[in-house]
Amino acid sequence: MTTEVTTQALGWWGVPLAIIAGTMRGGTPFLFVSLGECLTEKSGKINLGLEGTLLLGAMTAYGTSYLTGSPWLGVLAAGIAGAFLGCIHGWLSQQLRVNDVAVGIAMIIFGSGLAFFFGKPFIQPSAPQLPTFNLGAWSSNPAVQAALAVSPLFLLGLAIAPIMRWFFRSTRWGLFIRAAGDSPEAAKAMGISIFKVRLLSIVVGSFLAGIGGAALSLYYPGVWTERISSGQGLMAVALVIFARWNPINCLWASLLFGGAQALGPALQSVGIKEGYYLFNAAPYVLTLFIMIFTCSPKRSLFGAPGALGMEN
């Protein structure tokens, strides 16, 4: 992997460089999944199944890219596969007495099952990867060049965050979604179909999460294995709480998580083998501590959609 090349050439300086590079690389899937989850939760439903969506997206992107030779078609297919799972979640979680968290757990099993089922033949072959913008071209050091190869998917995610914020604040449809999430009664009075608004939010959110999967398999780490996602989809749900349901905060939080994820591999590559697996647990521990410090039993969270997690 490129990270290892980076750090071998630069010695200890490689660690911060690898973390910066990892922030962009590892942060990309977090960014897409958290934006998708942000959109979903704004409409008043939780989608815990994005872990499964991420895996199915990663597999679909890789498989499509391998079979057609076009990685961009893979990205699109990943989004569509995500939207398919989103349709199931959106419909089922809005049935009477059906708990959206439970549906999310079932969707993790179903989504990862589908991904592993159809992904079996794609574990060996190598698929064409997405092109990157080489911002490190000024440097003669190949390690720096490799670290600063920025994916267009990352830039796309960077662009979506402010657009989504504008969408929530200033557009009619954004208002509909916020109304459905904050006060379903008011939304009904406005004459909006809550079912349709939530279904659409979940489907589009899952589409984004599917693209996050494509970032995993077509950008970094750029392979398809059954262990490619290790809880990123789930951490993204916690990340949205940390980001207070604000798309711009989702961006910063994703970068933080991406950096935390790069810590283990970066230290390993400079020869610190001790506790490799423990460093790999850094993002989970970080998520847990962030949730402990941001949640409080005394007040509901600032920015939380009012009807989030309510019974149907």
Added chain:
Amino acid sequence: MQSWRRTLESICLPIGAILVGLLLFGVFCAAVGANPIAVYGSIWKSAFGRWNTFQNTLIRAAPLMLSSLCTALPARLGLVIIGNEGALVVGGLAAVSIGLAMGTSVAPTFVQIGMAIAGMIAGGVWIAIAGGLRHYRAVNETISSLLLNYIAIALLNHLVGGPMRDPSSLNKPSTYPLAEVNMLSAIPGMRVHWGLVFGVITCVIAYFLMQRTTFGFAARTAGGNIRAARIAGLPVGKLTLMVCFLAGACAGLAGMVEVAAVQGAANESLNVGYGYGGILVAFAARHNPLAAVLVSLLVGGILASGGILQRAHDLPDATVLVFQGIIFLCVLYSDSLFGKFAFFKERPAPLPPAPPLKSPTVPT
């Protein structure tokens, strides 16, 4: 009192959901080019058909029963805990540590008791963390328990790959193996180990604890309406911690059983799907510990048939996961069908009908 029609409804709907799930799985098999009838036949034969193969199902059902309680007990308190896998892993690790530490210095029975207690305490504390965070910090228990799963697996990988590694385990890093005499033996006349008995007994105890004791009543009250429970003076925090501890202890015991009866050492085989399987069992059993025994047999059968699906039908091992996912989704959907079928409705009692309540309806 529940009328028999209601009871019948709560039995028929999950069974119907599982049958529909089976049907949809057949459609899925047909769509990927396998003969659904032959697949059903293989599953039946390898899971339930013969006594010899049925024992494989029983071996897998034992940890499922224990692991399902990790979700089913807190569900009575209104908590969705899915840390089964993590509690199972730390339970297994603790059991191995104690088993190796005690070695052959004392009688095997004491070693086994020590391992079981260690596993239960470790698993219990693990889930009590999620419960405590829920109560004292309002941290979402579903997410925290899932994060604890990943942390437990990282801990397992760390210990198995380094400090506790047996240098002779090359391909599959493992801890040093337990002494042969300390292993849980098979039930006489069967290949199935005593873990099955542990599972059934624990489920029965859990049922009586939740349905027939004041403790269970208090827990169910707190799950039904937390504000009312507080006003009634119930110690909600203590209840949360205790129920979560018991739930985790069950999963920890599952880990001990896996280690002491099947694996003989702790390695990555500890997290092979008893976690997710246990969640499925708990939901399909509608969080009833007695029903969990039966559903565990079914899900254990599904897990046991993974091998034959691979060999006879060339279906990848993830088929089992897809199957579980489909059944889970169907079971969840069946929840929305309660009260939809006229047959299960209570017949109008001789009481005069109450005047219809005028509720403010919102024009749509």
